[in-house]
Amino acid sequence: MDFDFNDNVQVESLDKVPEQFRGAYVENTEGEDGGFVINPAVKPLTDAVAGLNGALAKARKEAKGRKVITPEEVLEPTGFKSVEEISSTIDTLKEQLEKASEGKVDPQKIKAELQKTFDLELQKKDQSLETMAGSLHRYLVEREAVQAISQQKGVTDLLLPHIKSQAKVIQEGDDFVVRIVDADGDARGDGKGGFMSVADLVVELKAHPSFGRAFESETPRGSGTPPGGQPPRVPNQGGRELTATEKIAAGLRKQSR
Numbered sequence: 001m002d003f004d005f006n007d008n009v010q011v012e013s014l015d016k017v018p019e020q021f022r023g024a025y026v027e028n029t030e031g032e033d034g035g036f037v038i039n040p041a042v043k044p045l046t047d048a049v050a051g052l053n054g055a056l057a058k059a060r061k062e063a064k065g066r067k068v069i070t071p072e073e074v075l076e077p078t079g080f081k082s083v084e085e086i087s088s089t090i091d092t093l094k095e096q097l098e099k100a101s102e103g104k105v106d107p108q109k110i111k112a113e114l115q116k117t118f119d120l121e122l123q124k125k126d127q128s129l130e131t132m133a134g135s136l137h138r139y140l141v142e143r144e145a146v147q148a149i150s151q152q153k154g155v156t157d158l159l160l161p162h163i164k165s166q167a168k169v170i171q172e173g174d175d176f177v178v179r180i181v182d183a184d185g186d187a188r189g190d191g192k193g194g195f196m197s198v199a200d201l202v203v204e205l206k207a208h209p210s211f212g213r214a215f216e217s218e219t220p221r222g223s224g225t226p227p228g229g230q231p232p233r234v235p236n237q238g239g240r241e242l243t244a245t246e247k248i249a250a251g252l253r254k255q256s257r
Contacts, residue, residue, distance in 0.1 A: 004053060005046040010037045023097040045093040052086065140178050141167045144198040152202050153216040163201060
């Protein structure tokens with residue numbers, strides 16, 4: 001029981017390993033060092049034995065100079081609650097060692113199972129990151145878009161989907177910023193050496209023949225040509241066509257009313 005697995009994770013020869021523990025080692029097939037290493041299948045159990053040996057050594061050291069030491073004081077550092085529990089653990093270790101020595105433990109199978117568990121955990125982490133990225137995208141894009149649309153007096157419900165389809169959130173240093181991208185996913189410029197902002201895109205949509213209808217008209221009401229309408233009709237005089245001067249005068253009279 002005094003054999004320390006922690007100091008003998010890898011050995012050149014099994015000669016230094018007690019006979020009852022040699023089944024815990026397998027030939028080292030990785031690297032150029034050769035020798036033998038502890039079988040991954042029984043590593044948790046060898047760690048338990050190493051911990052128990054350390055605890056017993058500590059207890060022996062502390063017992064020097066003391067006349068009485070209780071079983072509870074010995075067991076407390078080991079995590080075991082009774083001698084029976086230690087005995088059961090040792091029996092389990094022996095069983096695992098016997099299986100390892102008989103070749104019943106398949107290291108490749110154990111490795112595959114560990115890899116499968118790792119891949120599942122990695123998949124969960126990726127899904128969590130995708131969810132976080134989606135939330136961040138919605139927050140940053142919608143915040144800037146709603147503000148820009150409001151400033152230009154546009155209709156948010158109509159314009160927001162088009163803006164979101166052209167916006168992309170990227171990491172720039174320690175910050176995340178919104179970039180307007182083209183059909184190929186490349187960031188668009190603002191014509192001034194910088195990147196196009198969401199506000200720039202809203203201004204562009206406002207000037208668009210189709211999307212411009214989703215914004216309030218800036219033409220003053222009550223004079224001039226109404227949005228989408230025809231110029232005011234000026235009545236003729238006696239069935240004849242008015243001269244240019246008469247048309248201007250009639251327009252001025254209409255504005256003064």
